Amino acid sequence: MGSSNQTPASKGVKILLAALFIICGAVFLVDFLFMLESFDKHAIYKWENWPGFYGVLGFVSCFLLVLVSKFIIAPLIQREENFYE
Amino acid sequence: MSNIIPPQFILLIGALVVPFLRGRIQQIIMLLVPLLTFGAYLQMEEGVYWVVKLLDFELTFGRADKLSLIFVNIFTLVSFIAALYNIKTGSNLEHFAGLLYAGCAVGMVLAGDLITLFIFWEMLTVGAVLLILARKSSTSMGAALRYVLVHIVGGLILLSGIVLHIAEFGSIEFNQIGLSNRSSYLIFIGFGLNCAWPLLHAWLPDAYPEATVGGVIYMAAFTTKGAIYALMRGFPGEPSLVWIGVAMAIFSLFYALLANDLRRVLAYSIINQVGFMVIGIGMGTALALNGAAAHVYCHVLYKSLLFMSIGAVILQTGGKSKITELGGLFKSMPITGVFCLIGALAISTPLFSGFVSKSMLVSAAGKAHLTIVWLVLLYASAGVFLCAGLKVPFFTFFSKDRGIRVKEAPVNMLVAMGITALLCIAVGMFPHQTIYKMLPFSMKYAYEPYTFSHINAQILLLTFSILAFVLMLLSGFYPATKKAILLDIDWVYRSLSKQFYKVMDKGLNGLNVVTGNLFINGITHGVCRFASNGAAKSSLLVMKPVWKMSGLSNEDVTIQEAQLLKTFEKGTTAIGIGSVLVLITLSILTITAIV
Structure with a gap:
């Protein structure tokens, strides 16, 4: 059972990470524009109007997906490679 | 009208001829066959072509309407791309099987009656099995055998449904069937098996990673999408499809997240995306059905691109297809890496193909006030981006450099990937000039995916998915990919x-x-x-x-x-x-x- 996840930490990666944080912050702030009357969100559900709703949804979805996969699904279905042999 | 050569027969004749040719002539004919097919498609106008009388039945080989034509378009296009990709490295068996498979897929969507549909439906399995066998490994032999057995069962269920249907209604016409009696349930399940519904799905992730690197492009395009066509024709608006699609969109992500084999990750993400389409068919509104049809088109494009890029990696690294064996390949294969990234972005990023189709389905769910479905679609959009869009390129081309130094993919493969990448971008940037023109159902208002609010919402969803991925990866919370297999229903x-x-x-x-x-x-x-x-x-x-x-x-x-x-x-x-x-x-x- 080998682990393949590595966390590279070169300078380039740090710049990319900083860029990601800035982009996330910027997109999140842009969502506040929709609180102004001149911007319409064409919302069907009222929670769509909450600033950053889609961001939170994306983050939580991914986090929950990993959480459930790692702690519930993996122990149930992960087996040695030669299981069927 | 009837002086057009049936496009499916161009492909089928091509399949019979190509294995007997050699060298450059074979390569030219391989490319010419899908191009001629596309030419025949372009000449086709809506109508009924090529009706053949057999016993008491009239078999229709060419029912051309907007619904069938959008499928013919994408199937022909992908058969050209796959032929170009395979032209140098594919074996004669693959060339034959690929063209046969494509011919049957086109034949199936053009079939105007249930008998013709069934004949082509069954022949699809032959093409697919040959493409798995062409890998010539012991695991592919096993997978091919299981594929045959499962599809024989599915085929028999479908056949019994069709026979009962003909006995009950005295007609072989294939139009809306709707779930009403025993025969319709059998046909429904028969379609569902090829569509990889939950519990009927295990053949897909079992077989696709075992096929040849070129063969899987055909497989990813035809079987499940053919079933989507059949469901769209036979069972539009069937409410149970919504929940079947929801189940597909949810469960497949856990598997995609944990799988080690890259093509298995992509196979599970196919189930996820086909789930989107099934939901669309189940909702049954014009917007939802059009969204499903558009998503077939876009999904075939970007999934082919992802399979092609991973196929090139497998080919160049001498068969390495697992995350635990790969990493840091961007230095060796930068162009393939860029195409893989484009394929990943095309899953749902604005300006790429997936965005313009998937958002139709999300909007359709919202407009129908199906709140749970709407939330599942958003969850699955973020999830599939995490599991396939980020995982596949990151662990293949970046992540830990395992010191693998290989040559860039052959030119023909790069050109095939380049054309597909361009199509992904073209469809994403100009949906009104491309796929929206081909949509099968008429809508009151033209759908507009590029509104400021919608773009911002989608970018929020995706950037925060990337943020979650990065933070979990840095903190070590993201599950380490193990040298392991995942039990699925095929365990049974x-x-x-x-x-x-x-x-x-x-x-x-x-x-x-x-x-x-x-x-x-x-x-x-x-x-x-x-x-x-x-x-x-x-x-x-x-x-x-x-x-x-x-x-x-x-x-x-x-x-x-x-x-x-x-x-x-x-x-x-x-x-x-x-x-x-x-x-x-x-x-x-x-x-x-x-x-």
């Missing part, structure tokens, strides 16, 4: 069949041993022994008491016994005594028989 027939074999082995062979001991070693041997020395034994039975009564000692009796046995052995018994003993033996036999 893979493991239980072994147990069944064991039970049968122990049970039937045990019965065999017991029966052998009883009849062969027991009764038969007994009869043989009796036949060979029965006379001597029965003589002894009579003579021993006679000798003892006549006063012979024990030693003399033993000597007499040995002499008597010797006499029988040599066959030198005195006739008088002999006939008496025969009489006695026969009497004992008779008494035994009577008793």
Whole structure:
């Protein structure tokens, strides 16, 4: 059972990470524009109007997906490679 | 109208011809066949073509309407891309199987009746199986066998449904069927198996990673999308499809997240995306159905691109397809890496193909006020981006550099990937000039994916998905990919069949041993022994008491016994005594028989 996840930490990666944080912050702030009357969100559900709703949804979805996969699904279905042999 | 050559037959004739050609001529014909097919498609206008009378039935080989034509368009396009990708490295078997598969897929969507549909439907399986077998490994042999068995069962269910349907309605026409009676349920399940519905899906992630690198492009495009076409034609607006699609969109993500084999990750993400389409068919509004059709088109494009880029990696690294074996390949294969990234972005990023189709489905769910479905679609959009969009390129081309230094993919493969990448971008940037023009159902208002709010919402969803991925990766929370396999529903027939074999082995062979001991070693041997020395034994039975009564000692009796046995052995018994003993033996036999 080998682990393949590595966390590279070169300078380039740090710049990319900083860029990601800035982009996330910027997109999140842009969502506040929709609180102004001149911007319409064409919302069907009222929670769509909450600033950053889609961001939170994306983050939580991914986090929950990993959480459930790692702690519930993996122990149930992960087996040695030669299981069927 | 009828002087157009049926596009499916161009592909099928091509399939028969190409294996007999060699070198450059073969390469030219391989490219020419899908191009000619596309030419025939362009000439087709809406209408009914090529009706053939067979017995009492009229078989329709060309029902051209907007619904079938959008599928013909994408199937032909992808068969050209796959041919270009395979042109140098594919074997003759792959060339034959690929064109056969494409011909059947086009034939199936153009079929105007259930019999023609079924014939092409079954032939699809032949093409797919040959593409798995062409890998020529022991695992692909097993996967091919399982593929055949599962699809034979599915085919028989469909066939029984079709036969019952024809018996009930007296018509072979293939139009809206709707779930009403037994035959419709059978047809529904038959379609569902090819569509990889939950519990009927295991053949897909089992077989696709075992196919050849070029073959899987055809497989990813035709079988499930053909089933989507059939459902769209036969069961639009069937409410149960919404929940079947929801299940597909949810469960597949756990598998995609944990899978080690890259093509298996992509296979599970196919189920996820086909789930989107099934939801669309289930919702049944014009927007939802158009969204499903558009998503077929876009999904085939970007999934082909992802499969092609991973296929190039497998080819160049000599068969490495697992995350635990790969990483840091961007240095060696930068162009393939960029195409893989484009394929990943095309899953749902604005300006790429997936965005313009998937957002139709999300909007359709919102407009129908199906809140749970709407939330599941958003969750699955973020999830599939995490599981396939980020995972596949990151762990292949970036992540840990495992020191693999290989050459960039061959030029023909790069061109095939380049064309597909361009199409992904073109469809994403100009949806109104491309796929929205081909949509099968008329809508009151044209759908506009590029509104400020929508773009911002989608970018929020995706950037925060990336943020979650990065933070979980840095903190070590993201599950480490293990050298492991994932149990799926195929465990039922893979493991239980072994147990069944064991039970049968122990049970039937045990019965065999017991029966052998009883009849062969027991009764038969007994009869043989009796036949060979029965006379001597029965003589002894009579003579021993006679000798003892006549006063012979024990030693003399033993000597007499040995002499008597010797006499029988040599066959030198005195006739008088002999006939008496025969009489006695026969009497004992008779008494035994009577008793």
